[in-house]
Each structure stands twice: as structure tokens, then as C-alpha cells.
Amino acid sequence: MIQFSPHSSARVLLFLLTSLCSPLAVSAQPAAGSEDEEEVEFEFEATDEPPTAPVPAQTPTPPTTPPAPSADEAREARLVALEDELARLRARLANVEREDDANEAEEATEAPAAAAEQRSGVVLAPPGILADARTPLAVNTRARTVRAPLGLSLSGYMQVQYERADLSEDQLAPGGAPLNEDRFSIRRGRLRLRAAHQWVAAELEIDANTTNGPNVSVRRANIAVLYRDEAHPAAPPHAALTVGLTELPFGVELQLGQDEQLFMERSLGSLALFPGPTDVGAVVSGAYGPLRLEVALMNGTPINDRSGSFSSDPTRAPDAIGRLGVQLGGDAEQSYEFLSGVSFLVGKGFHAGREATSNSLQWIDLNEDGVVQTSEIFSLPGRGATPSQNFDRWAIGMDVALAIHTPAGATRIYGEVSIANNLDRGFAVADPVLAGSDIRHLSAYVAVVQDITRYGIFGARFDFYDPNIDLLISQRGLISPIPSSVHTLALTGGVRWPGIGRVTAQYDIIIDHLARSANGRPADLQNNRLTVRLQGVF
Amino acid sequence: MRSVATLCLLTGACLLAACGDVQPIGVDEPIYLNGGRLRREALPGVSPDTEDDTGPRVTAIDIVSNEFNPGQRGRTFGGTVTDDAFTIGVQLLGEGSGWWSKAVLGRDPFAPGQLTFSLDLDFGDIEPGRHTLRFVAVNEDGRGGRQSDLPICISRPVPDNRNSCDDTQRPPATIVSLRFSTEANVDLLLAGPNGEIVDARRPTGAGTGPITAEDLADPTFPRFGRNSLANCQPDGLLRESVVFEEDPSEGSWDVFVNLFDSCGFPAVTYVVEVYHRVDHGDGTYSLELTDEYSGQLLDLHANGGTELGTYLTTLTFP
Numbered sequence: 001m002i003q004f005s006p007h008s009s010a011r012v013l014l015f016l017l018t019s020l021c022s023p024l025a026v027s028a029q030p031a032a033g034s035e036d037e038e039e040v041e042f043e044f045e046a047t048d049e050p051p052t053a054p055v056p057a058q059t060p061t062p063p064t065t066p067p068a069p070s071a072d073e074a075r076e077a078r079l080v081a082l083e084d085e086l087a088r089l090r091a092r093l094a095n096v097e098r099e100d101d102a103n104e105a106e107e108a109t110e111a112p113a114a115a116a117e118q119r120s121g122v123v124l125a126p127p128g129i130l131a132d133a134r135t136p137l138a139v140n141t142r143a144r145t146v147r148a149p150l151g152l153s154l155s156g157y158m159q160v161q162y163e164r165a166d167l168s169e170d171q172l173a174p175g176g177a178p179l180n181e182d183r184f185s186i187r188r189g190r191l192r193l194r195a196a197h198q199w200v201a202a203e204l205e206i207d208a209n210t211t212n213g214p215n216v217s218v219r220r221a222n223i224a225v226l227y228r229d230e231a232h233p234a235a236p237p238h239a240a241l242t243v244g245l246t247e248l249p250f251g252v253e254l255q256l257g258q259d260e261q262l263f264m265e266r267s268l269g270s271l272a273l274f275p276g277p278t279d280v281g282a283v284v285s286g287a288y289g290p291l292r293l294e295v296a297l298m299n300g301t302p303i304n305d306r307s308g309s310f311s312s313d314p315t316r317a318p319d320a321i322g323r324l325g326v327q328l329g330g331d332a333e334q335s336y337e338f339l340s341g342v343s344f345l346v347g348k349g350f351h352a353g354r355e356a357t358s359n360s361l362q363w364i365d366l367n368e369d370g371v372v373q374t375s376e377i378f379s380l381p382g383r384g385a386t387p388s389q390n391f392d393r394w395a396i397g398m399d400v401a402l403a404i405h406t407p408a409g410a411t412r413i414y415g416e417v418s419i420a421n422n423l424d425r426g427f428a429v430a431d432p433v434l435a436g437s438d439i440r441h442l443s444a445y446v447a448v449v450q451d452i453t454r455y456g457i458f459g460a461r462f463d464f465y466d467p468n469i470d471l472l473i474s475q476r477g478l479i480s481p482i483p484s485s486v487h488t489l490a491l492t493g494g495v496r497w498p499g500i501g502r503v504t505a506q507y508d509i510i511i512d513h514l515a516r517s518a519n520g521r522p523a524d525l526q527n528n529r530l531t532v533r534l535q536g537v538f
Numbered sequence: 539m540r541s542v543a544t545l546c547l548l549t550g551a552c553l554l555a556a557c558g559d560v561q562p563i564g565v566d567e568p569i570y571l572n573g574g575r576l577r578r579e580a581l582p583g584v585s586p587d588t589e590d591d592t593g594p595r596v597t598a599i600d601i602v603s604n605e606f607n608p609g610q611r612g613r614t615f616g617g618t619v620t621d622d623a624f625t626i627g628v629q630l631l632g633e634g635s636g637w638w639s640k641a642v643l644g645r646d647p648f649a650p651g652q653l654t655f656s657l658d659l660d661f662g663d664i665e666p667g668r669h670t671l672r673f674v675a676v677n678e679d680g681r682g683g684r685q686s687d688l689p690i691c692i693s694r695p696v697p698d699n700r701n702s703c704d705d706t707q708r709p710p711a712t713i714v715s716l717r718f719s720t721e722a723n724v725d726l727l728l729a730g731p732n733g734e735i736v737d738a739r740r741p742t743g744a745g746t747g748p749i750t751a752e753d754l755a756d757p758t759f760p761r762f763g764r765n766s767l768a769n770c771q772p773d774g775l776l777r778e779s780v781v782f783e784e785d786p787s788e789g790s791w792d793v794f795v796n797l798f799d800s801c802g803f804p805a806v807t808y809v810v811e812v813y814h815r816v817d818h819g820d821g822t823y824s825l826e827l828t829d830e831y832s833g834q835l836l837d838l839h840a841n842g843g844t845e846l847g848t849y850l851t852t853l854t855f856p
Contacts, residue, residue, distance in 0.1 A: 166558075172563050179563060366600045368613055475654055476624065477644025515559035516575045518582060518680035519624040520641035527560030 012327065095201065141245055143236055145203040145224065147287035148196040153193070156258040157501075159187040159531035166526045187533065188258060190219065201224055205245075212308050214298045219303065220278060222246040229287075236287035241280045248274060248302060249294035249323045251416045252399045253445075259306075262449050263490055264506045264531045267463035269443025270428035273395060273420055276302035290340065295322035300347045302425075306354070315390055319347030325399070337403040345395040347507040349422050351433035391432050395420035407450025417444040428467035428484070436453040440469045442485075457504070475520060482522055486512040501536035564638070568630045569671075570660040572612070573637035574646040577638035583674040583682025593619025593683030594623035594675035598653055605691045605703055606745050609774060615671075619682075621645070623675035624719040626655040627682065631670040638673035639676065666694040666702040696813060697763060698825055705822040712782040712853065713795055713813040719776070722806040723767040723799040724835065725844055728760060728853075736780055737796075738765035739843070757783035760791070766849040770801035785841050790854040793831075800837035807834045810850055843848070 019409055092300045093155045165181035173179050189208040195201065205220035222244030247255045253270050254277050265271065283297030289315035302317035325341020363372055401414035420441040424430040432440040445463030452458060466485040471483035487510070492502030508529040547676055564576035584590050599617040602814040617624060629637035643654045647770040668691050691703035695713060695717075701709040716726035727737040736742065741762035742753060753759055760782050795808055812829040831850045839848075 008606045166560075169561055173563065366602075370607060370610075393788050475641050476621075511558070515561045516639065516641075518561070518577065518627075518639060518676050519678050520639065520676075521624075524558035528558075 004512070028262070040519075065227055074248040078128070134217045141286070142222075142224075142249075143244055144257070145194055145196075145201050145222070145242075148188070148201060148203075150196050150198070153194045153196075155190070155538060156189075156191040157535060157537040158189045159259075159533055161185060161187050161264070161531055164530045166528050171331055181529075187264075190259070191363070192220075200224065201226060217303070218245065220245055220247075236285075238288070239283055239284070239286045240378050241282065243280050245280050245303070246283055247277055247296065248279055248321055249283060249285070250321050250345055250395070250462075251323070251397050251418065252339070252341075252401055252414060253416060259535065259537065261463055262457060262459045262492055262504065263447070264492070264504075264533060267416075267443070267445040267461065267465070268427065268488055269418060269441070269463060269465035270416075270446065271305075272424045272465060272467060273418065273441065273443065274302050275306040275426035278303050279319075287375045287477065290328050292323070292325045293340075296320070304317045304336040304426075308326045314350040314352070314388070315348045317348040318389070319345060319348075321345045335405045338401070338406075341398070343395075343418075345393075345420075345423070346388045347393055349393045349432075351389045351391060351431055353386040354383070356383065356385040358506045389433050391422055393420070393422040395423050409453055409456075410449075411451075412449040413447070415444070415446035418442075424467050425535045427465070430467075439467075442466045444470055454498060455493055455495055457492075457496060457502070459486075459490075460490075463488050463490070484522070486510065486514075499537070500532065503532075503534050505530070505532045507531075542717050545683040549678050551561050553577075558746070565630050567617070567635065567638075567660075568633045568662045568664050569628070570636070570662065571687045572658040572660065573613050574638040574657070576636055576805075578625075580784065581627055581672060581674055581682065582639040582676055582680065582687045583685045584686045586672070587686050588684060593681060594620050594677045596626070596673045596675050596686040597649070598690055599638065599686065600638065601688070605693060606661050606690060607693050608661060608663050608666065608695055611774075612659065612745045615657040615659060616655065617673075617808040618646050618649050618654055620649050620655055622677050623653060623683075624678050627674045627676055628657060628659070628734070629672050630664070630685070630837075632674045632684065633664070633669070637674075639763055653751040664692045665692055666692050667852045668692075668703070671696055675842040693805055694825065695827065696811075696825075697781055701823055701825060705824060710781045710783050710813075713764070713779055713811075715777060715779040715811045716795060716808060717777045717811070718806050720770050720777070720799065720801075721767055721770070722772055722801045722803045722835075724778075724806055724808055725765070725796045725798050725843070725847070726762075726780060727794040727796055727822045729792040729794065729846060730760075731791070736762050736763060736791075738768065738778070741798045758786040761788075767801065772801055786855045788850050788855055789835060792852050793850045794847040795833070795835070795844065795850060796841065796845060797835040797839045798841070798843050800835075800840045803837065805834055806838050808832065812853070 032202050078270075113503040125132075141386040163181060167179070170181045170182050171179045186209050190205055191208075192203065192205040194203050200223065202223040205218070206216065207219045208214075208216045221241050224240050224242040226237045228237045242536045251270070253261075253266050254274055255458050256275075258362040266277075279298040279300070279302045281296050283294060283296040285292075286293040287293075297318045297320055299313035299316075300315060317374040321344070323343040323477065324342050325339060327339040328335040328337070357380075359382045362380050363376050364376055365379060367373075368378050395418055397416055397418035399414070399416040401412070403410055403412045405411075418441075420443070422430045422432050424441050426441070430441070432438050443463075445461055447459060447461035449457065464485060464487050466483075468484050471482050471484045472479050489511075490506055491507040491509075492504055492506040494502055496502035510527050510529070511524050512527070513524070514527070515525035516521040517523040554855045560578060561575050562571055562578070567576060583593070594692065597618045597620060599615060601613075601615055615628075617626075617736065617748040623642050625639045625641050627637045627639045639655060640655070643656060646654045656811040668689060671688040671690055673688065674685045674687050676682045694702045696713050697713045698713075699707050701707045710780045714728065715724065716724065723740055729735055730808060734740075742759055760780045762782065764773075766773055766778050793810060795810060797806065800806070810831045811827055813825045814828050816824045816826050818824065829851065833848065833850070835848065841847075
């Protein structure tokens with residue numbers, strides 16, 4: 001983050017004055033005709049003579065005019081003038097040191113408030129876990145925007161990674177997409193511009209990545225009207241209305257900035273229910289003591305975080321999304337932080353109809369001899385269009401998070417459970433119109449992240465996602481239930497340089513039912529994945 | 539609780555090594571079973587030569603024809619298995635890296651105690667000639683019963699009058715065949731001794747006048763086969779051929795390759811093959827690849843058929 005330091009000129013002056021204490025004989029003379037202290041010019045002459053003994057500070061007196069300019073008297077007068085000048089400089093040095101001490105004391109009093117702001121979901125300085133060993137438990141990206149420093153700020157980050165997947169093959173899938181997933185890529189390259197005012201805050205974030213080919217797109221663009229808590233500047237605003245492209249207020253994981261998360265991607269359930277973390281709409285948020293409330297009306301078509309594509313919302317009805325929660329602890333003197341909440345989503349899904357078709361002919365090689373015969377030509381009469389249909393979808397979720405700060409570093413434990421209906425849009429896309437019945441999903445995860453001093457970090461996350469709890473299979477003419485759940489254990493570790501970046505590696509152990517055994521029953525597919533990522537911030 | 543313990547054990551095992559079934563898409567296999575799963579391991583079951591009838595068995599296999607073209611897709615195989623089978627497995631004997639499996643269907647109303655199956659197979663670039671498809675039924679424990687073999691024949695990519703499947707069939711005397719690498723509209727063209735042109739627009743080299751019945755009956759007149767990538771429509775052939783059913787008594791034919799339309803591709807690589815019939819003297823015949831000419835055409839060579847194209851060689855008869 002680019003910021004301006006108000007003490008830079010004083011530090012330059014302090015450096016110059018410190019030079020007086022070096023083994024140098026100093027000859028300093030004010031520039032001719034200059035009375036301004038800021039315009040004093042110094043001349044330095046190196047000598048082998050030891051420095052003179054320190055002289056007590058005293059008020060400088062104007063030099064007297066010598067009665068007779070003999071050589072000794074002139075030397076004596078010059079020595080007196082130098083001693084006077086030295087005394088004056090020492091006095092200035094003492095003043096600067098006093099000012100500096102006062103500034104440091106002031107900063108020391110502000111530090112606990114700033115730390116409290118960070119842990120309570122508000123970041124005023126460089127974002128996230130890279131900035132402070134006392135990593136905030138959960139940083140709400142929208143909260144960061146509304147509590148950004150007044151004025152303009154520019155920040156960003158870049159994630160470059162190498163992936164190796166068990167599923168990779170040097171072949172093409174039907175349709176021409178390569179099956180190889182072993183590759184280097186720019187996962188995210190974000191440039192973020194924030195503007196904050198007493199009553200208004202705005203954010204624009206641009207992403208450039210090569211995940212599915214070179215792509216540049218907008219990921220956040222919103223403006224917020226705020227009613228700040230002036231009595232407690234560190235606290236979230238009493239009320240805020242955010243409109244534009246912003247995070248969906250559902251759970252904790254979805255609202256974290258992608259530079260904040262230790263794990264490479266969100267849990268599978270979160271990726272399935274919400275292919276992207278942002279959508280266009282309006283969010284009303286409020287805070288009263290430990291209570292937190294966010295309610296949003298959004299289009300219902302999140303921007304896909306992987307493809308970068310934006311598809312227009314096909315339904316008129318917006319999705320209503322919200323979260324009600326509590327947040328405790330997080331003060332400077334407290335060694336814990338706790339938050340929990342319940343979330344909901346209610347909206348409409350879309351089943352696309354078919355377009356009308358024209359008459360056509362089709363040849364089916366019934367006898368498989370490769371030769372057209374009249375009995376093998378069939379007419380395909382044109383068909384009329386079929387209407388599209390909407391269907392109801394909903395989700396409820398609960399999240400719990402706890403952070404404990406110890407001298408070894410913060411320990412964070414958090415998790416979520418979500419139950420959803422017809423909401424899968426990213427993994428096994430739900431279409432109850434085709435299926436003939438509602439499709440229920442169950443998603444849960446628990447994660448532990450442990451700081452190891454200021455420079456090390458380790459995390460483990462186990463997530464569970466079942467895209468269709470009621471899935472049935474027809475085998476040997478019989479209908480029977482079939483498991484479809486996916487379990488993923490993500491192990492992550494790495495090193496970080498606060499304020500600069502981090503290097504992390506993650507191995508995903510995936511246990512699922514996507515393969516078929518020799519007897520045709522679901523079996524675990526070998527599809528583990530290794531990711532090594534370098535993230536730099538500014 | 540048991541499932542949790544099992545999951546923990548699986549997770550622990552996966553910490554040491556990658557786990558799960560490797561099930562590649564299998565498009566690089568000689569046969570591809572649509573909707574099936576490729577298993578890169580030995581086909582279960584016992585050899586069809588044994589008399590062991592324990593375990594599930596394939597009781598019938600229904601096919602329309604046992605001759606297949608290389609690259610042909612969607613050939614259907616139906617049949618029945620005993621009612622203790624859960625899946626049906628198939629492999630091209632001696633080729634490929636494993637076998638394909640697919641769940642069997644419901645009970646056969648016409649054969650009590652048996653289950654039906656239906657397979658939809660694609661055939662890749664397989665060496666022409668006789669091959670064997672081996673089937674096996676697999677029970678709930680993943681064990682196969684006695685395997686069943688089905689002889690099949692893969693025909694040549696050039697028109698050989700079924701000689702690859704039946705060597706007593708007499709193949710054409712000379713075949714000039716062009717194959718190319720990308721889906722561009724590349725044409726094979728032969729120019730005869732009297733100015734005849736044989737190509738996609740003029741499929742017989744019977745001169746510039748109207749084609750008569752006598753012309754078509756003359757086996758020494760060359761015939762053009764299918765026009766591949768006409769109008770840049772992908773057809774999967776990527777091959778054109780001109781056939782001399784019998785060699786002319788005299789004369790020479792110049793062979794050209796022309797890029798009619800690049801279809802958006804910057805370059806196309808081609809190979810022209812010349813085959814000649816070999817008479818073994820015992821009533822059997824074969825085709826011998828005698829010459830190959832390869833080259834490359836760039837998109838700037840596309841001319842829409844206004845030129846003969848690139849000259850490659852001359853066929854001189856006799």
C-alpha cells in the first residue's frame with residue numbers, strides 16, 4: 001500500500017545532526033544572508049583529530065566584534081563562533097529528539113486501537129495475514145472498504161502458482177478442451193483502488209489472470225454510504241448501504257478476501273454453491289455492540305471466480321441473502337476472538353428452454369455398412385420452442401470461528417455447515433426441472449490455521465460436500481441410493497514475509513465417488529492435487 | 539461411526555501415497571466405450587479356452603456386422619449375461635492399456651434369468667486386418683467369469699475391396715491416396731496423358747466429354763473417392779483416394795496436391811501414398827505400399843481450385 005509518512009523531513013534532519021557525533025571535524029556556517037533554519041548550509045571537512053568534548057547546551061549569543069584582527073584573536077573568535085553554533089545545533093537536536101519521542105508515544109497509544117480494529121474485521125493498514133503476526137480472525141472485505149483510510153489508497157496482490165493434478169492427461173476432452181492441468185498460471189493479479197470519506201466509501205478492483213486463458217475483468221466495484229460510529233472509530237459503522245459489485249453476505253469463507261485465505265481456494269461446497277464470491281446488488285449492513293447484520297438483494301448470478309466470465313442474470317427476481325451474527329473479543333488485551341452467525345439465501349433458479357428447430361433429415365447407418373440406403377434416412381420434423389422455467393432455491397448456513405493468540409502465534413479454528421436446495425451452480429449443476437424433484441446439497445468444512453512465529457504458517461482443512469443427498473442409480477434394472485459425496489483434506493504450509501508476500505504449498509487429498517469400480521459401483525477417483533503458490537502484495 | 543473410521547483410514551493411507559482409481563478418459567485407446575470406464579489393468583476372468591463355467595458369463599453378443607472401419611464411431615454391441623453379472627467388460631485383445639467396463643442393464647424379458655447389455659464402441663486407428671474383441675461379465679465382487687471372444691475385422695482406410703478381411707478378394711491394381719493432418723480442404727488431383735483431370739469435381743478420368751456407360755464400365759479409368767473436408771465441413775476422414783481398378787495399358791498420370799481452402803489453418807501437412815496390388819499366385823492378394831510423398835502447404839497456397847497445385851510424381855503405365 002502506498003502511504004505518505006509525515007516524519008520523513010524530521011528524520012532527514014536527525015540523520016544530519018547525528019553526523020555531528022561522528023569522528024569528523026565539522027565546519028558549519030549559515031548561508032550568507034539566510035536567517036531561516038531550514039536553509040542552513042553545512043560544510044563538512046574530514047580530519048583525523050578526535051572529536052571535542054561535549055559542551056552543555058546554552059542560549060547562543062551574538063559574537064562580539066574583535067577590536068584588533070590579529071591571527072590569534074581571529075582564531076579565537078572563530079573558535080567561539082563555532083562553539084556557539086555547535087551549542088545551537090545541539091539545542092535543535094534535543095528539540096527534534098523530544099518531538100520524536102512525543103510522536104512515538106502518540107503512536108503507542110494509537111496501536112491498541114489499530115490492533116483492535118484489525119481483529120474486529122477492520123483493516124486500516126496493509127491487508128491481511130501478511131501485515132501482522134496477530135492475524136485477524138475473519139476480515140470482511142466489505143468492512144475493509146468502508147473502514148479504509150480517508151482519502152485514496154492503492155493496493156493489490158499477485159498470485160503465481162504451479163499445479164499438478166492426478167487427473168492430467170496429454171489429451172483433449174470432447175469439445176477440444178485440454179485435459180492437462182499441470183501448469184504454471186497467474187491465478188489472480190489484483191489492483192485495488194479505494195476511496196474513503198466520512199460518509200462515503202468506494203472500491204474498484206480489477207483482476208488479471210490466466211486461469212482459463214488471459215483474462216482481465218472487474219471483480220469489485222461498489223460504493224457505500226456510511227453512518228460511522230464516531231464515538232468508537234475502530235468499530236464497524238452503525239449502518240452502511242453498499243451498492244454495486246460486492247461480496248455475497250453468506251457465511252465467513254465467502255466474504256474473505258482471496259489474498260487473506262491461507263488455502264488456495266474455498267472449500268468445494270462453497271465453490272459449488274457460489275462459483276464466485278461477488279455479485280451485483282445492494283447490501284445493508286449494521287453493527288450494534290457484538291451484533292452484526294448484513295442483508296442483501298442481488299442478481300443471483302455470481303461472477304465466476306475461475307472463468308472470469310459474467311453471464312447476465314436470466315431471472316427477474318433477485319436473490320435475498322443475509323447473515324446475522326455476533327463477534328466477541330479481539331481487543332488488544334484479550335487473547336481470543338470469537339464470531340458466529342447464521343446465513344440464508346432465497347432466490348430463483350433458471351431452467352433454460354429450447355429454441356425452435358427446422359425440419360431436417362438424418363441418416364442412421366442401421367446396418368453399419370457405411371452406405372446410405374433409403375430405409376436409413378429419417379425425417380426430423382421441426383419442433384416448437386419450449387418455455388424456460390424458474391424454480392425455487394434456498395440455502396441456510398451456520399458458521400463458527402475462534403482465534404486464540406499465544407506467543408507462538410495465533411491459532412484459528414473455524415468452520416461452516418450449509419444445507420441448500422437447487423443451488424449448485426459450480427460442481428454438479430442443479431436443475432430440478434430436468435431431474436423431476438428438488439436436489440438437496442449438504443456442505444460442511446472445518447479448518448485449523450496455526451501461525452508459527454511471525455514467518456511460518458500451517459493449515460489443515462477438511463471439507464465435505466454432497467451435491468445430491470438423494471441421488472439414485474439404476475443398475476441391473478433396480479433403483480438404489482448411491483453416494484455422491486466428496487471429501488477433501490487440504491494440507492497447507494509455507495513461509496511469509498510480512499508486508500511483502502508468502503510462499504505456500506498445498507496438497508489436496510480428495511476422496512470421492514466419481515469413479516466406478518469393476519462391479520460398477522461408485523469408487524474413489526485418483527484426483528489429488530498439489531499447488532505451490534507465490535503471493536506478493538503491495 | 540464405521541464410515542468415519544473407514545474415512546480416517548483412507549485419509550491416512552492417502553497421506554502416504556496417492557489413492558483412488560485411475561480412470562483416464564481413454565481417447566488414446568484403440569477402442570473407446572461411450573459411457574464406459576477405462577481400467578488400466580488386466581481383464582478379469584478366465585480364458586475362453588477353459589471349461590470353467592463358474593461365475594458370471596456372457597451368454598450372447600449381438601452385432602450387425604463384424605467388419606469395422608478405422609476411426610468408425612458408434613458401433614453397437616448388444617447381448618445378454620447371466621443374472622449374477624453387474625458389469626460387462628471388453629477389450630481389443632493384445633492392444634490398448636486396459637479394458638472398458640460398463641454396467642449391465644435390466645432383465646431380458648425374452649431370456650429369463652439373464653440381464654441385457656448394450657455397448658456403444660468407437661474404433662481408433664487400428665491396424666487393418668483381423669482382431670479379436672474379448673468380453674467378460676463381472677460380478678458384485680469384481681470377479682469375472684469365463685471370457686468370450688468375438689472375431690472382428692478392421693478394414694483399410696483405402697478402398698481395397700475387403701481384401702484386408704478376406705485375402706481372396708482382389709484389391710484394385712493401383713491406389714493413390716492422400717492423407718493430411720488438419721481439417722483443411724486439401725484435394726488430390728491426377729492429370730492424365732490426354733489432358734484428363736481426376737479430382738473431386740471430376741471424379742472420373744473419362745475425358746472432357748460426357749461420361750458414358752462404357753466409360754464407367756472401363757476398369758482402367760481412375761475413380762475419385764470421397765471429397766474430404768468439402769466446404770470445410772469436418773468429416774473425420776482427412777483422406778482422399780483415386781483408384782485404378784486395373785492398370786491402364788499405357789500412359790502416365792501426374793499426381794498433384796492442391797489446397798482448395800485452408801479453412802482457417804495456417805498450414806497443413808500431407809502424405810500421398812501409392813499402393814499396388816500383389817498377386818501371390820495362390821488365389822490370394824494383398825496391397826503393398828510402394829511410395830510415399832510428403833509435404834506441407836501454407837494458407838497462402840489456397841486457390842479455390844483455380845490451379846492444379848503442387849506436383850508430386852508421375853505414375854507411368856505399364
